[in-house]
Every structure is written in C-alpha cells, then in structure tokens.
Amino acid sequence: MHLLTLPPSPALATSIRATAQVFEDPKSQALLAHLQQVAPSDASVLIIGETGTGKELVARHLHELSARRGGPFMAVNCGAFSENLVEAELFGHEKGAFTGALSSKAGWFEEANGGTLFLDEIGDLPMPIQVKLLRVLQEREVVRLGSRRSIPINVRVLAATNVQLEKAINAGNFREDLYYRLSVVTLELSPLRERPGDILPLTRHFIAEYSRRLGYTDITLHPEAQQKLIGYSWPGNIRELENVIHHTLLICRANLIRAEDLHLSKLRLERQDDSSRPQDESADALLQRAFQKLFEEESGALHEKVQEVLLGTAYRFCHYNQVHTAQLLGLSRNIIRAQLIKAGELVVNKRRPAPGIPQARLANLSL
Secondary structure (H helix, E strand, O other), rough: OOOOEEEOHHHHHHHHOOOEEOOOOHHHHHHHHHHHOOOOOOOOOOEEEOOOOOHHHHHHHHOOOOOOOOOOOEEEEEHHHHEEEEEEHHHOOOOOOOOOOOEEEHHHHHHOOOOOEEEEOHHOOOHHHHHHHHHHHOOEEEEEEEEOOEEEEOEEEEEEEEHHHHHHOOOOOOOHHHHHHOOOEEEEOOOOOHHHHHHHHHHHHHHEEEEEHHHHOOEEEEEHHHHHHHOOOOOHHHHHHHHHHHHHHHHHHEEEEEEHHHOOOOOHHHHHHHOOOOOOHHHHHHHHHHHHHHHHHOOOOOOHHHHHHHHHHHHHHHHOOOHHHHHHHOOOOHHHHHHHHHHHOOOOOOOOOOOOHHHHHHHOOOO
C-alpha cells in the first residue's frame, strides 16, 4: 500500500486537515503515476480537488520527489488572511510600512527560497494580489511592502483550489493569465466517493493511528461496518472519514467496530432524498409557492430578504462551515464571509494581531 501522511506534529492532535492519503484505487494509482512523472521538474502545479481530499499531502509528496527536497516546504492558506494583510504575508514588509509593522519581516516567498511554496485556496486571493503574484512568478523576485528594492527568489509554486477557476475567470474573479501560469501541470484529486478502493485501506490506517494514540489494541472492523463505509458518499472526503473513525473508536465496545457505531452525516443523504418526492411536493414547487406568498404580502426589500434567508439557511445546512456554504451556493469563500458578516451571522474580532507575530502565522496554516 502506498501511503502518504503529514509529518509528525503536536498540532495534528487538533488538526482538521486530512492527514493521510493512499493510492489503492485505480484512479488513485493513475494519479500517483502522473505525480511521479511531473514531480522532478520545476513546473508550477495546480492541484484541484474537493475539501478534505488531501491536496496538501500531494503537494508535500511533489516536494519530496523533487530536487528541492532539501529546501523548505511552506504551506499558506490564501483564504485565511484579510485583504489588508495578505500582501505583507506573501511578499514581506519593511518596518513602518503600515500600522503595527514594528520591524521588517520576510514574506512566505522569501522563507520558501530554495524550496517549495504551497498556496492553498488560491481562488480566494483578491484581484490586486493576483496581479502582484503574477509579476512575482514572471520576474522571480519580490518587493516587500514599503520597499523599492527587489529581492531575487528561487521558489517552485504549487497551488490548490476546491473551486472551478474557469468559472471564476468567466465571472471576472480570477485572472486568466495567472491561471495559465499556475497550471503548467494540473493534478485533479477525485473525491473519495469516486475511488472506493481507497476507503478501507484509509480506514485501517486511521484505526491503527488512533488506536495507538488511545492505547487500544486488536480493534476489529465488522463486515457490516465495512459495507456501510464503502456505501457512504463521503461529502467531507478523507477528512470526514478520519473524524468518523476517531469518534467511533471512542464509543465502540469489546474492541469491535459495528455498523451502528459509525455516525455518518445525513447531509448528502438529505439531498438524495429530495429527488424521491412527488412532483407536486418538489423543492421548486415549494419555492414558487413561498415566493407567491411573499408577493401577496407585498413585503418590502424582498430581494434582500430572500438573499438573507438563502444565506442563513445554507450556512446552517452546512453546519456553519464557510467553505461548504460557498461551494453549495457557487460563490467564493471571501464573498460568503463578507455576506455573513453583513447579515450578522458571523462576528469578527476587529483586533487582528500584527502580521509579525509567529503564532498568528502558524495558526493560519491549513489544507
């Protein structure tokens, strides 16, 4: 079994990242073969896949198979920074460049010099930063915020996204020239539901890993539990599988995981059940009747009200997950976040730490 795991770290105990990837299913084996072909080059790679499919793991494997393996591997979540801070974080800043810049600091590109920089959620970058990123990739140099001096860099860039950048380009939210610069090579990670051959090997890995952490031995997976795992659609992919196994080990009895011990989300099942409703009870019909009632009541600011109800309902349906809400509504995470704040669904602490604080930087690393 070809297994990829994240490097040991105390932070993994509370991490929400998918921490393992296997290549047993034929689709995964084809991906691995392609990955091994392109890894030795310095070409930029765009990794596409749903949330929780293990994009950072693939990026790390590309780095380890390249000539840059002795250099740093830096992972940055582009959606984790405010628009005001993202430029300073990526390209660095000089002392006094903005309020709170008490000293000069290198950005992520400088820190990854000689190695690989992984830019996750690349689709969330604001348009002005996309322009500057394109220039950095073309010129192979950065200019810190508040400086006029260019600094040469030698960095391989790997980018990842869980949204369709082609649609973002058509909507005017992503630069076409940057897309082509990033996607010299494209690796598409299939969702877990489309590669069932990986489900049980991943399950066994997570059972072994969490058994070790919890001090358990000789855990057995009942055949009915195996079938339940294989038959589930896994909307949260590997990350969801990992969390399900962790929870199951906490509640299983007599070292046996039974089918009833597996607490699986009803999110995807509820969507499937909608298609089995009678035609006169379809979601479209119900929605039309709701609009008709609103029209008859002559409610004011109807468009704004509908938007707020749609946003709030989607946010709760996705268990208050901004990324899943953005995917459900076909919008970017930044737009969803701004609308949630405006609607009062999300409270933001306006006292942000200065970008020079190492802990703030560490906290923003994620897949």
